[in-house]
Amino acid sequence: MAASGSRSLLVAANRGPVSISAGAAGREEVRRGGGGLVSGMVSALSEVGGLWVCAALNDRERAAARRAPDGHLAEAGYDTGGLDVRMLPLDPSTFARAYNGIANSTIWFIQHLLYDSANTPVFDAGWRRLWAAYERYNRTFADALAAEAAPGAKVMVQDYHLNLVPRQLREQRDDLHIAHFTHTPWAPPEQFGMLPTAVAREILTGLLGADHVGFHSRRWSEAFLRCCGRFLDADVDLAAGTVRWDGRTVRTGVHPLGTAADEIRAKAHDEDAEAGLAHLREVIGDRKVISRVDRTELSKNIVRGLLAYRELLRFRPEWRGQVVHVAYAYPSRTDIPEYREYTASVQRAGREIEQEFGTDDWDPVLLDVANDYPGSLAALRLADVLLVNPVRDGMNLVAEEGVVLSEHDCAVVLSREAGIADQYGQDALLVNPYDVTETAEALHAALSMPAAERQERWKRLLSAATALPPADWFRQQLDALDT
Amino acid sequence: MAASGSRSLLVAANRGPVSISAGAAGREEVRRGGGGLVSGMVSALSEVGGLWVCAALNDRERAAARRAPDGHLAEAGYDTGGLDVRMLPLDPSTFARAYNGIANSTIWFIQHLLYDSANTPVFDAGWRRLWAAYERYNRTFADALAAEAAPGAKVMVQDYHLNLVPRQLREQRDDLHIAHFTHTPWAPPEQFGMLPTAVAREILTGLLGADHVGFHSRRWSEAFLRCCGRFLDADVDLAAGTVRWDGRTVRTGVHPLGTAADEIRAKAHDEDAEAGLAHLREVIGDRKVISRVDRTELSKNIVRGLLAYRELLRFRPEWRGQVVHVAYAYPSRTDIPEYREYTASVQRAGREIEQEFGTDDWDPVLLDVANDYPGSLAALRLADVLLVNPVRDGMNLVAEEGVVLSEHDCAVVLSREAGIADQYGQDALLVNPYDVTETAEALHAALSMPAAERQERWKRLLSAATALPPADWFRQQLDALDT
Numbered sequence: 001m002a003a004s005g006s007r008s009l010l011v012a013a014n015r016g017p018v019s020i021s022a023g024a025a026g027r028e029e030v031r032r033g034g035g036g037l038v039s040g041m042v043s044a045l046s047e048v049g050g051l052w053v054c055a056a057l058n059d060r061e062r063a064a065a066r067r068a069p070d071g072h073l074a075e076a077g078y079d080t081g082g083l084d085v086r087m088l089p090l091d092p093s094t095f096a097r098a099y100n101g102i103a104n105s106t107i108w109f110i111q112h113l114l115y116d117s118a119n120t121p122v123f124d125a126g127w128r129r130l131w132a133a134y135e136r137y138n139r140t141f142a143d144a145l146a147a148e149a150a151p152g153a154k155v156m157v158q159d160y161h162l163n164l165v166p167r168q169l170r171e172q173r174d175d176l177h178i179a180h181f182t183h184t185p186w187a188p189p190e191q192f193g194m195l196p197t198a199v200a201r202e203i204l205t206g207l208l209g210a211d212h213v214g215f216h217s218r219r220w221s222e223a224f225l226r227c228c229g230r231f232l233d234a235d236v237d238l239a240a241g242t243v244r245w246d247g248r249t250v251r252t253g254v255h256p257l258g259t260a261a262d263e264i265r266a267k268a269h270d271e272d273a274e275a276g277l278a279h280l281r282e283v284i285g286d287r288k289v290i291s292r293v294d295r296t297e298l299s300k301n302i303v304r305g306l307l308a309y310r311e312l313l314r315f316r317p318e319w320r321g322q323v324v325h326v327a328y329a330y331p332s333r334t335d336i337p338e339y340r341e342y343t344a345s346v347q348r349a350g351r352e353i354e355q356e357f358g359t360d361d362w363d364p365v366l367l368d369v370a371n372d373y374p375g376s377l378a379a380l381r382l383a384d385v386l387l388v389n390p391v392r393d394g395m396n397l398v399a400e401e402g403v404v405l406s407e408h409d410c411a412v413v414l415s416r417e418a419g420i421a422d423q424y425g426q427d428a429l430l431v432n433p434y435d436v437t438e439t440a441e442a443l444h445a446a447l448s449m450p451a452a453e454r455q456e457r458w459k460r461l462l463s464a465a466t467a468l469p470p471a472d473w474f475r476q477q478l479d480a481l482d483t
Numbered sequence: 484m485a486a487s488g489s490r491s492l493l494v495a496a497n498r499g500p501v502s503i504s505a506g507a508a509g510r511e512e513v514r515r516g517g518g519g520l521v522s523g524m525v526s527a528l529s530e531v532g533g534l535w536v537c538a539a540l541n542d543r544e545r546a547a548a549r550r551a552p553d554g555h556l557a558e559a560g561y562d563t564g565g566l567d568v569r570m571l572p573l574d575p576s577t578f579a580r581a582y583n584g585i586a587n588s589t590i591w592f593i594q595h596l597l598y599d600s601a602n603t604p605v606f607d608a609g610w611r612r613l614w615a616a617y618e619r620y621n622r623t624f625a626d627a628l629a630a631e632a633a634p635g636a637k638v639m640v641q642d643y644h645l646n647l648v649p650r651q652l653r654e655q656r657d658d659l660h661i662a663h664f665t666h667t668p669w670a671p672p673e674q675f676g677m678l679p680t681a682v683a684r685e686i687l688t689g690l691l692g693a694d695h696v697g698f699h700s701r702r703w704s705e706a707f708l709r710c711c712g713r714f715l716d717a718d719v720d721l722a723a724g725t726v727r728w729d730g731r732t733v734r735t736g737v738h739p740l741g742t743a744a745d746e747i748r749a750k751a752h753d754e755d756a757e758a759g760l761a762h763l764r765e766v767i768g769d770r771k772v773i774s775r776v777d778r779t780e781l782s783k784n785i786v787r788g789l790l791a792y793r794e795l796l797r798f799r800p801e802w803r804g805q806v807v808h809v810a811y812a813y814p815s816r817t818d819i820p821e822y823r824e825y826t827a828s829v830q831r832a833g834r835e836i837e838q839e840f841g842t843d844d845w846d847p848v849l850l851d852v853a854n855d856y857p858g859s860l861a862a863l864r865l866a867d868v869l870l871v872n873p874v875r876d877g878m879n880l881v882a883e884e885g886v887v888l889s890e891h892d893c894a895v896v897l898s899r900e901a902g903i904a905d906q907y908g909q910d911a912l913l914v915n916p917y918d919v920t921e922t923a924e925a926l927h928a929a930l931s932m933p934a935a936e937r938q939e940r941w942k943r944l945l946s947a948a949t950a951l952p953p954a955d956w957f958r959q960q961l962d963a964l965d966t
Binding site: 113114115116117118119121122123124125127128188190191193194195196197298299301303304307311314315338342345391392432434435436437438 | 596597598599600601602604605606607608610611671673674676677678679680781782784786787790794797798821825828874875915917918919920921
C-alpha cells in the first residue's frame, strides 16, 4: 500500500472547476465554475476540505500546474474559491491522444453507437499507441489520488475519460472507498464488443475497481452489467444491480442528475440573456416557438430535427408563418472532421427550409451555430415546444433546463433514447429519433396541445427535472459508499 | 378462406430458379440454376410436383411473366427443367422500391448493423412510400401463394424480402403450414428498434404468421425472440425457442446451411476454373496464398482485411516476398453510392499495399474487382489461408466452399460475427472483425501453423462445412412443419 495523504474526500475529473487561458494582451485569465454539476461537487468538497484532481487542458494550464507545488493551484496563488485543486501537467501528446484519440473518439462513439461499422472503427497498431496514452493518462490520475487520499477516504471518479482509474487506484490503495460515475450511456454487449477483447475487459475491470459504479439510467447500468457478464464471465445479479468480481461485490447505482433550478434561472435573467430575449422577441413576434439548444454533436440529431420541422411545414401547412424554430447549435469538437461535416449538414438543412418556406416577413428557422450562451438561454425562456431528440444521450440536461426556464409551460418532444426519458415518461411526447415523420407529428401535437394539458404536463416535468439537483445527486453517491 | 389450389409444396423467394435476360443479338437468354441452395430446393420441389413463386427481376422477365398463363413459365414454353415456376410481374417501380429501397437498404442495413446512426437511417414521408411498396410486393406473393396452395400445403418463404408474407398468407389461408427462413443475421433489439415502431411490429408479426421461423445461428434466432419480447410484449421462451402470439405458438429453428461439396468441386474443376488456376499459379509461383472471395458488400469488411494484411507485412517482415493475398471482390449493388465508394476504398487500400511493399518480382496483392467466378474458385483451390472477416454475416458460404476446395488444407481466419463461427469454433482462428491487429496476428498464426495441426483442423472444418448440405437443410425445415 502506498503512503497515504490527508484528504478524506476527492473528486477526479478530466476538467477542473477552474480554467486558465490566455486572455487579452497575453494576460492569464482564470475562470471558476461552469454549470450546476461543478457547483454541486465543489460545495460538498469545500465542506470537508476535499481535493479536486483534474488534467491541465492547454499550455497555460500545463505551465500553471508545473509552477504550482505538486500542481496545487491555490498554493501558486490562483483563485480557486478556497477549494484545493490539483492540476496534472500531462505532456501534450499523451493528453491529446487520450482525450481526443480515445475518450472523445473511441469511447464516446462506442457508448453512443455512432460508428459506421462498414468503415469505422479500425483498431490497428496506430490505435494501440493511442490506447497506451489513455492508460498513462489514467495512471497519472490514479497515482495522484493514491498520494493525496487519507486512509479510508472517498474518491469520486468522473466519467469515461477515467474508466481505468478505479482499478489502478485500488491496486495501490485497497483502503479507499471508490465511486465512479458515467455521464454517457452504456453500449449493449453487441456494440461494446466491437472493442479489442483485451480493451473491453480492461475498461470493465477498470470500473470494477470501484465499490460503486453509477449511471443516469437503469438502461445504462443494465447494459454495463450485461457487458460484465458477457466479456468477463462475471457473476452478475441484474435485479440487485451487483457484480461479483475478483473476490469483491461491486454495486451499480442509478442517479439521474437533475438541474440546479435557481442557478440556471439566475443566468437566464442576467443582462446578456435579457438582451438576447428582446432580440428574439422582436424577430419572432407573437409566433409560436420550437426551441432546441445543443452542442453540434453527432449524437444530438440536429439534422433529423430540422427534417422533422420541414415535414411539419410540408404536411401541416396551417403552421406556415405561425411558428419559428429557434435552433442553437454551438460548435463542438471542431478539430474532428466528422463534426465539421455535421455542422455543414446542419446548416444545409436549415438553408433548405428557408428556401422552401421562407417569406418576406417570416424566417421559419433561426439557426445559430455560433457560441451564444445567453441567446440559447433566451431561446429556452421563449419555448412553447422544446425539441430534444438525440439518437442516444446519457441524460440530457437541456431537457431539464428548458423545462425550468420556459415561460410558456413548454411541451417537450423528447427522444426515448435520452436518459431523461426515464424521468419524463409520457409527460413528454416521446419519439424514435430516427423517425422524422413521428417527430414531425409530435411537434404538431405539441403545438396543438390545449393549454391546460400542457400546463399539467409541464408541472410534472418541472418536478422531475429538479428532483435530484447536483448537490443531492453527489450526496447520494457519497452515502452509497457508506453502505 | 380463399379458394385453394393444388400444390402441396411451395417455395417463395424474390429470385427464381430460372433467369431470363437479353442475350446476344437481342435474343432471350434463359438460364437455370445458380448455387447449391437453389438446387437443393428445386430437387425437393420436383419430387412432389411443387411450385416456386418468384418475382420478375427485369423487363425481360416481366414480359415473360405477363405472357405466361398466370405467370407459369413452363406453360409459355420456357425450359424450367420440369419445375413449375410462377413469376410475378410486379410493376417496375413497386419492385425497385421494395427491393432496393427497403429490402437491400433498410432491412439489410438494420440486420447487419450498417447504419451510421448520426446520419442514417432517416424515416420520413418519402421512406414511407417505399415501405408501402414493400407491403404491396409482399402482398403480391401472398396472394399468389394463397391461390396456388392445396389445403394443408407447406409453404417455404425465403428471406428478408418477404418478411410480411407469412402473416398476409395466414390471414387468407389458416390451413397452410408456413415456414420462413432468414438468411441474414437478426439485429439485437437496440438496433432493430431504430425502425419506426409500427414497422418493427409489422415485420415481427409478419414473420409470426409462420409456424416455424428459421435462422442459420442461435444468435440470430435469440435476437429475433428478444425483439418479439421487447416490441410485441409477446410471451417468449428463449430456452424452448418459442413465441406465443395471437393465440398460436410459433417455433424458431436453427438450421445452419452447409455447402453442396460435389457441386462446388465440379465447378471448381471445369475448364475455366482450371485456366484461372494455371494463370494464378504462374503469377504466384511457390509463395503462400491468403485468399478471400466476396461480393463488394459493406458487411464483408474487405478494407479492414487489406489493412490487416498490411500490418502483417509491416510487423512480420519475414513474410515479405513469401506470400500473396488474392482478393476477389466482385461488384455488388453498384447502383447504391455507398457501395461504389466502398469499392473505391478497397482499390485504394490495395494500391497502398502495392506501393509500400511491391517489388519488381513480387506483387503482394492480387485484387480483382471484376466478376470472375472461375478465377475466384481457383483462388479458393490455391488457398493456404482463407480470410473471411465480415463485420456481420448470416452464415457465410465462402467459408464453407473455401474449405471444401482448398488443396492445401487451408487454415481459416474467421470473424466471430459470421454465423458459421458457431460451427467452426476454435478450429478456425476467430477474430474480432474491427481489430486489424488481431486479424494480422491471426494471419501470421495461420501462415505459421505446423502442417499437421493445419490438417487436423481442416478435416474438422470440412466436416462442419458439409454437415448440412442444402437438400438436408430444406428437408429439416419441411420436417419441422410436421411436428
